[in-house]
Amino acid sequence: xxxxxxxxxxxxxxxxxxxxxxxxxxxxxxxxxxNPNLALAPxxxxxxxxxxxxxxxxxxxxxxxxxxxxxxxxxxKVEIPWFMDFEREFKDRGFAVLGVSMDEDGWKVIKPYMASxxxxxxxxxxxxxxxxxxxxxxxxxxxxxxxxxxxxxxxHIGITGGKDDFKNAIVELxxxxxxxxxxxxxxxxxxxxxxx
Amino acid sequence: xxxxxxxxxxxxxxxxxxxxxxxxVAPPSRLTIKRGATGELSVKxxxxxxxxxxxNMPGDDYLIPIRLTWNKEPLEAEQVSYPxxxxxxxxxxxxxxxVYTGTFEIVTRFKAPANASPGIAFMNGKLRYxxxxxxxxxxxxxxxxxxxxxIQ
Numbered sequence: 487x488x489x490x491x492x493x494x495x496x497x498x499x500x501x502x503x504x505x506x507x508x509x510x511x512x513x514x515x516x517x518x519x520x521n522p523n524l525a526l527a528p529x530x531x532x533x534x535x536x537x538x539x540x541x542x543x544x545x546x547x548x549x550x551x552x553x554x555x556x557x558x559x560x561x562x563k564v565e566i567p568w569f570m571d572f573e574r575e576f577k578d579r580g581f582a583v584l585g586v587s588m589d590e591d592g593w594k595v596i597k598p599y600m601a602s603x604x605x606x607x608x609x610x611x612x613x614x615x616x617x618x619x620x621x622x623x624x625x626x627x628x629x630x631x632x633x634x635x636x637x638x639x640x641x642h643i644g645i646t647g648g649k650d651d652f653k654n655a656i657v658e659l660x661x662x663x664x665x666x667x668x669x670x671x672x673x674x675x676x677x678x679x680x681x682x
Numbered sequence: 683x684x685x686x687x688x689x690x691x692x693x694x695x696x697x698x699x700x701x702x703x704x705x706x707v708a709p710p711s712r713l714t715i716k717r718g719a720t721g722e723l724s725v726k727x728x729x730x731x732x733x734x735x736x737x738n739m740p741g742d743d744y745l746i747p748i749r750l751t752w753n754k755e756p757l758e759a760e761q762v763s764y765p766x767x768x769x770x771x772x773x774x775x776x777x778x779x780x781v782y783t784g785t786f787e788i789v790t791r792f793k794a795p796a797n798a799s800p801g802i803a804f805m806n807g808k809l810r811y812x813x814x815x816x817x818x819x820x821x822x823x824x825x826x827x828x829x830x831x832x833i834q
Contacts, residue, residue, distance in 0.1 A: 557744040558812055559819040560774035588821070599744060625818040644818030 524637035527552065527630065528619035532586065532610035535597060540610055542584075543636070549576075549659045550632040551583045551652070554612065554623050557599040558589070561645045562627040566603055568649040572656060573607045579660050580634065583607035586616065588623060633659055704730035704813050707825050713805070714832040718796040720760065724787045725750060725809065725827055733820075734781035735811045737767035741780050746812035746822050750788050756803045757792040757831065764788055773816065798833050805829040 527550075531541045542552070553569060555562035566585075573583045587596045587609055600609055617623045620630075629642040631652075639659060642652075708726040715721040729735060736745045752759040765786045769778035792805070807827040813820045 556819070556821075558746045558822070560745075560772055560779070560814055561816070561818055563774040590822070595744065623821075625820055627818070644815075646817065 524633070524639060526636050527632045527638050528616075530616045530619060532612065532616060534608050534610050535593060535600065540584075540608065542632075545582055545584065545632075546636050547580065547634055549581045549634055549656060550630075551581075551656065552630045552632055553583065553585045554588055554620065554626060554628040555585060556588045556626050557595050559626045563603075564645060565627055565629070566605065568652060570604070570606050571649075572653065576656060576660060581656060581660060585609040586612040588612045588617065588626060631655055631659065633662070703823055703825075704733045704820065705735065705811055705823070705825065707809060707827055710827065710829045712830045712832060713792065714834065715757070715792065715794045716834050717794050717798050717800065720791055720793045722789055722791050723829060724789050725807075726785065726787045727782075727809065727811075728785045729783055729813065731784075732815045733813045734768075734770065734783045734815070735813045737780040737782055738764040739767075739780060741777065742775065745779070746810075748782065748788075748809070748811045750790065750807060750809050750827070752790065752792075752805060752807040756798055756833065757794050757805055759790050759807075760793050761791045762788060763791070794833055800833050803831045803833055805831055 527542060529542055531539055534540050542550075551569060551572060553562075553565065555566070569583045569585070572581065585605070585607060589595050589611075592611055596609060596611065612623075620628070625643050627642075627644065629652075630638050631640045631642075633639050640655065706728050708728070710723055710725055713721055713723045735748050738747045738749065740747050748764070750762050750764075752762075765782065765788070767780040767782055770781050772779050788809075790807075805828070807829070809825045809827055810822060811825075812822040
C-alpha cells in the first residue's frame with residue numbers, strides 16, 4: 487500500500503470513528519451507570535406557570551422525577567399520564583414530579599397543553615442554559631430519577647421501558663433505608679436503560 | 683487504490699448526513715428561468731430510517747409542521763407543494779398523524795419578475811422540520827437550502 491493510500495485509509499477510519507462516536511447510543515445512556523459515585527443533578531432556577539422561581543435544590547430531601555418534555559413531543563404525551571399517577575400515589579411519601587418544558591413558544595403553548603392534559607405537577611419553562619447543564623437534551627423525553635440527596639440515579643432518554651419500570655424504581659428509592667444510604671443504583675439503572 | 687478512493691467517496695456523504703441530523707437535503711439542481719416566466723424546482727429530502735417528520739398539515743395543533751420558506755428575491759415563490767403524507771397511527775394520538783418518511787420531494791413554483799437582472803443568481807430558503815421515531819423526538823431544526831439560478 488502506498489503512503490497516499492495509507493493516509494486515505496487513516497482519514498477514512500478517523501472520519502468514520504468521529505462521526506459514529508457522535509451518534510453513539512451508548513453515549514446517551516445513563517450518566518454514572520455502574521459508578522457508585524453518583525453525580526449531583528445540576529442546579530437550576532426556572533419559572534413555573536405562575537411566574538414563581540423554582541430551584542431544583544428546593545426539592546432536596548425528596549425523590550424527584552425530573553422530566554424534560556415538549557408539547558410537540560408525542561412520546562412525552564404517553565408518559566405524562568404515568569407521571570401524574572406517580573404524583574398522586576407517592577407525593578405524600580416524599581416524592582415529586584417536576585416537568586421542564588423545552589417549548590420555544592413558551593407558556594402560550596404550554597399552559598393550554600397542561601390544562602388539556604390536566605397535569606397535576608409543576609411545570610417549569612426550560613432554556614438553553616438548563617439544556618446545556620443536562621447534556622444538550624437533543625432527544626425528548628429525557629427523564630431523570632433523582633434521589634433524596636439530589637443525585638442522579640438514572641437518566642432515561644425516550645421511552646425505553648414502561649410505566650411499571652419507573653414505578654418500581656421510584657418505590658425502591660422511596661424505600662431506601664435512610665437519607666444517607668447509598669441507593670442500589672445499578673439495579674435501577676439497568677432496569678431503566680435497557681437495550682434501545 | 684481506486685477501490686479505496688471509491689469507498690471513501692461513496693461513504694463520505696453518508697457520514698456527513700449522520701453528523702447533520704436525521705434529515706438531509708440533496709443540493710437542488712440549477713434552475714434556468716426566463717424573465718417573466720415561471721419554473722418549478724424540487725427539493726429532495728431524505729429521512730433516516732425509523733424516523734418521521736410531521737407533514738405540512740399534521741392535524742394536531744401542538745405538532746410542528748414541516749415548512750419550506752424562501753427569501754423574497756430574486757424570484758417570487760408562488761406556490762410550495764408538499765407531497766401526499768402517510769397517515770400513521772402513533773401511540774400518543776387517538777387519531778392518525780400525518781407524516782413523511784424516507785425520501786420525499788417538495789416542489790416550489792417560482793416566478794421570475796420581468797425586470798429581474800439576467801445572469802447567475804441564488805435563491806435561499808429554509809426547511810424547518812421536527813423529527814421523531816416511536817420512542818423519542820428530536821428538537822426542531824432548520825436546514826438552509828440554496829439554489830443556483832440562471833435567469834435569462
